[in-house]
Amino acid sequence: MVTVADVRALARTLPRTTEHVIRDRIKFRVGAIVYVAFSRDERTMGFGYPKEQRDGLVAAEPEVFFLPGAADLRFNWVCCHPERLDHDQMTELVTEAWRMVVPKFLARQRLGD
Template structure:
């Protein structure tokens, strides 16, 4: 099971990431762009994810992943249940969400090609 503390310990190591508490929700962002956000009760996490791939992700593991609300479908965003997510999945999802919002040179510096 993944917790907000687990995500925080990873996210804050990623360059340009800042943590914010907005309307009782923990969010991680680069500049003004949020790439990870938690529900108020911290049981679910939304994260940046390519729109064209999210239906496949949800279909592959519907017990873990789900689509955001209708008003957020226009964004590159998908959600997951933290109690069903393992640490390796979280690391990959958070890192890739961060990669989507930073300049390419910065992602290459941090993660390589």
């Protein structure tokens, strides 16, 4: 089970990340770009994910992942139930979402690829 505290602990290690509370929702971003956001009740989490791959992710684990609302389908975004993630999944999803919003050199520097 993953909590906001788990995501916060990881996000704090990712360069250029800042945490904000906007309309009672916790969001992690780099500059103006949000890469992880929680619902007000913290029961769902949205994160950056390539649009062309998200249908496959949702189809593979529909009990964990789901598409965002219609207004957000235009973005590289998918949602999940964080309590159904394990720590390794969360680490991969949050790190990859962060990678999508930082300069390539910074991602290579941090992650080594």
